[in-house]
Amino acid sequence: MGALNNETLLQKIQERFHEQVTFIAEPYGLLTVETSRENIIDVLSFLKADAELQFIYLTDITAIQYSEQEKSIGVIYHLHSLVHNVRIRIKVFLSEQDLNIPSATVLWHGANWMERETYDFFGVNFDGHPDLRRILNVDDMTVFPMRKEYPLEDPNRVDKKDFYFGR
Amino acid sequence: MQNFPSILTNTPQTADLNTELSTLNLGPTHPATHGVFQNVLQLDGERIVSGVSTIGYIHRAFEKIAEHRPFYQITPLTDRLNYCSAPINNMGWHMTVEKLLGITTPKRVDYMRVIIMELARIADHIICNGVLGVDTGAFTGFLYMMEYREAIYEIYEEVCGSRLTTNVGRLGGFERNFNEIAFTKIRKFLDDFPKVLAEFESLFNRNRIFIDRTKGVAPVTAEAALSYSWSGPILRATGVDYDVRAMNPYSSYEDFDFEVPVGTTGDVYDRFLVRNEEMKQSMRMIEQALEKIAKEDPTIFHADVPEFYLPPKEEVYNNMEALIYHFKIVMGEIETPVGEVYHSVEGANGELGFYLVNDGGRSPYRLHFRRPSFINYSMYADMSRGMLLSDAIINMSSLNVIAGELDA
Amino acid sequence: MSDIQIVNAPPGVEGSGFFATTLDKAIGLARSHSLWPLPFATSCCGIEFMATMGSHYDLSRFGAERLSFSPRQADLLMVMGTISKKMAPVLRQVYLQMAEPRWVMAVGACASSGGIFDTYSVLQGIDEVIPVDVYVPGCPPRPEGIIDGFMNIQKLVQTESLRRRDTPEYQQLLAKYGIQ
Numbered sequence: 001m002g003a004l005n006n007e008t009l010l011q012k013i014q015e016r017f018h019e020q021v022t023f024i025a026e027p028y029g030l031l032t033v034e035t036s037r038e039n040i041i042d043v044l045s046f047l048k049a050d051a052e053l054q055f056i057y058l059t060d061i062t063a064i065q066y067s068e069q070e071k072s073i074g075v076i077y078h079l080h081s082l083v084h085n086v087r088i089r090i091k092v093f094l095s096e097q098d099l100n101i102p103s104a105t106v107l108w109h110g111a112n113w114m115e116r117e118t119y120d121f122f123g124v125n126f127d128g129h130p131d132l133r134r135i136l137n138v139d140d141m142t143v144f145p146m147r148k149e150y151p152l153e154d155p156n157r158v159d160k161k162d163f164y165f166g167r
Numbered sequence: 168m169q170n171f172p173s174i175l176t177n178t179p180q181t182a183d184l185n186t187e188l189s190t191l192n193l194g195p196t197h198p199a200t201h202g203v204f205q206n207v208l209q210l211d212g213e214r215i216v217s218g219v220s221t222i223g224y225i226h227r228a229f230e231k232i233a234e235h236r237p238f239y240q241i242t243p244l245t246d247r248l249n250y251c252s253a254p255i256n257n258m259g260w261h262m263t264v265e266k267l268l269g270i271t272t273p274k275r276v277d278y279m280r281v282i283i284m285e286l287a288r289i290a291d292h293i294i295c296n297g298v299l300g301v302d303t304g305a306f307t308g309f310l311y312m313m314e315y316r317e318a319i320y321e322i323y324e325e326v327c328g329s330r331l332t333t334n335v336g337r338l339g340g341f342e343r344n345f346n347e348i349a350f351t352k353i354r355k356f357l358d359d360f361p362k363v364l365a366e367f368e369s370l371f372n373r374n375r376i377f378i379d380r381t382k383g384v385a386p387v388t389a390e391a392a393l394s395y396s397w398s399g400p401i402l403r404a405t406g407v408d409y410d411v412r413a414m415n416p417y418s419s420y421e422d423f424d425f426e427v428p429v430g431t432t433g434d435v436y437d438r439f440l441v442r443n444e445e446m447k448q449s450m451r452m453i454e455q456a457l458e459k460i461a462k463e464d465p466t467i468f469h470a471d472v473p474e475f476y477l478p479p480k481e482e483v484y485n486n487m488e489a490l491i492y493h494f495k496i497v498m499g500e501i502e503t504p505v506g507e508v509y510h511s512v513e514g515a516n517g518e519l520g521f522y523l524v525n526d527g528g529r530s531p532y533r534l535h536f537r538r539p540s541f542i543n544y545s546m547y548a549d550m551s552r553g554m555l556l557s558d559a560i561i562n563m564s565s566l567n568v569i570a571g572e573l574d575a
Numbered sequence: 576m577s578d579i580q581i582v583n584a585p586p587g588v589e590g591s592g593f594f595a596t597t598l599d600k601a602i603g604l605a606r607s608h609s610l611w612p613l614p615f616a617t618s619c620c621g622i623e624f625m626a627t628m629g630s631h632y633d634l635s636r637f638g639a640e641r642l643s644f645s646p647r648q649a650d651l652l653m654v655m656g657t658i659s660k661k662m663a664p665v666l667r668q669v670y671l672q673m674a675e676p677r678w679v680m681a682v683g684a685c686a687s688s689g690g691i692f693d694t695y696s697v698l699q700g701i702d703e704v705i706p707v708d709v710y711v712p713g714c715p716p717r718p719e720g721i722i723d724g725f726m727n728i729q730k731l732v733q734t735e736s737l738r739r740r741d742t743p744e745y746q747q748l749l750a751k752y753g754i755q
Contacts (some may be wrong), residue, residue: 250619
């Protein structure tokens with residue numbers, strides 16, 4: 001088994017998924033691909049189960065918001081093949097009106113809290129998640145604080161006068 | 168997909184016994200939990216039937232703050248993630264930004280960083296293993312070891328002036344060179360600490376009570392650990408030799424000769440041994456780093472990147488270019504490349520990752536921390552099932568969950 | 576000769592075979608040297624408290640040997656670290672469970688004012704939910720700072736009149752926090 005590099009990795013993925021997985025870029029040597037939510041679980045399980053690739057380690061799940069895009073919320077998966085020491089980044093973009101994506105908890109137990117955190121911060125609904133509740137913020141919070149439209153500071157504060165801060 | 172390991176097989180059969188389950192609210196302020204974790208446990212006598220972990224009691228919104236701060240002001244935030252080993256976080260963040268900006272650091276800076284990071288790892292493991300001793304009823308080891316954590320803090324003070332939340336280093340290197348006293352203190356530490364560690368090990372490693380309390384407690388298979396994305400000493404205790412320092416060397420770790428200790432059963436005793444062994448390896452690395460530093464130019468302590476490294480203050484007052492750079496750095500007028508970068512370092516608890524998305528502004532567009540404590544702790548409620556309450560306490564202690572890193 | 580030092584007696588009237596002082600001075604002296612702290616440690620400052628309790632700095636010298644993890648027996652609530660809005664009700668509950676007389680020490684910038692975390696999730700100082708006696712600055716304070724704060728609490732305890740907790744001012748202070 002030869003060393004796995006990004007080219008062969010991409011080739012293998014595209015042999016299997018054709019145009020359903022698109023190559024975005026390779027920033028700082030980390031292969032980044034995009035797929036749709038219909039395919040994400042297939043892609044993840046292919047990467048995990050393939051005897052040659054063996055991306056068995058889920059490094060991280062998080063999200064990002066690009067307000068100006070039509071599909072503004074991106075869910076980002078980082079996987080790591082410990083055998084080959086190669087990482088891959090997979091992105092799925094969702095529109096803010098329909099933030100549903102299948103849960104990766106069917107593949108990794110560790111996805112449980114990562115997805116809860118992503119839900120807590122961005123409001124992404126992971127379908128099939130066993131226990132999708134807020135994890136870090138208080139349960140009765142109504143907003144998703146990491147989205148760009150919500151302020152960093154507590155808007156209910158009364159002791160902070162704007163004119164002291166030049167606003 | 169593999170099933171959860173055999174921990175669950177010893178779940179008690181309560182159906183045929185006419186017993187009632189009791190609910191215990193362990194935390195968020197409980198002396199046996201080191202930090203603010205809440206676990207609502209269903210108990211059958213002393214055995215845990217099920218548990219629900221609640222976290223977020225010190226959620227401070229690091230990622231949101233980071234979107235409002237320039238790069239160099241995020242370093243103090245990273246201090247407060249895992250405050251037991253703050254320098255590793257600082258260096259990890261600096262290296263992430265350096266990767267984004269394409270800065271290469273001189274070898275001497277790398278070795279200085281290795282010294283500080285390995286000292287931080289020792290300090291973190293001292294706390295974890297010392298407190299594990301306290302939880303099993305042996306206070307003595309903790310008192311011996313804490314003395315040497317103070318010695319490490321004194322070295323930090325020589326290097327950066329601060330004890331706990333160090334904010335050490337800058338983009339491109341260090342804010343000042345190590346002075347002679349710092350080197351003397353490091354050498355003294357290297358001389359003294361092995362004896363104390365040997366004494367500590369002789370107190371615990373073959374101590375009947377300690378072995379009874381820890382051996383066979385909370386064993387985790389490698390499959391389960393990988394499925395829960397564990398990393399760090401607790402993953403290595405299960406037998407997986409995943410260490411970021413060895414696998415994706417950063418800061419010239421590839422120049423060092425060290426071993427990655429692994430365990431076999433992944434129980435609390437193995438985690439204890441792995442941490443002790445890592446402390447020895449860290450000392451080996453510091454020794455090597457001192458040797459390597461002696462061969463480098465002693466005046467170099469930062470990379471030559473005037474766009475990102477603040478000039479010395481007297482230069483700012485007397486030199487035109489320095490003044491311009493100073494102004495540009497402080498006002499955030501420096502162009503930064505647009506892009507996304509993931510960089511990870513081996514924190515004291517595992518893979519500490521920084522996922523940085525930059526849009527060319529002065530602060531990150533999005534910064535996500537992959538926090539090992541958060542991810543490691545997610546197994547806790549599952550693995551507590553069927554365990555004795557007293558074992559669950561020790562298990563939590565050996566996971567070394569740091570509340571600041573857990574809740575971000 | 577032993578080098579153990581004994582605290583100085585409070586001012587009073589002394590004669591052959593007797594010494595007279597006021598009751599609150601005697602009680603204050605005793606209380607201030609046997610404070611039982613409840614360490615409410617949440618984050619970084621808690622680690623510095625660990626150092627303060629540890630062998631190097633040794634808070635036990637000040638009569639605070641016995642950490643009381645139960646609020647019912649504690650005299651001094653030491654709040655160390657960030658208190659988030661999720662944690663605030665818990666902190667308040669702990670304070671309410673403490674018996675009078677009780678003192679509160681806010682250790683570190685976060686407990687005193689929210690520190691650098693001016694965010695939606697962090698309480699901007701614990702004095703929004705409970706009254707505080709001594710603030711210790713620093714992020715985190717050095718162990719010396721924590722000890723200095725503790726000595727200031729001792730001074731407060733020594734000089735406090737026995738009736739202070741019954742005064743209308745004190746009731747007003749508690750009422751401001753909604754505590755009856």
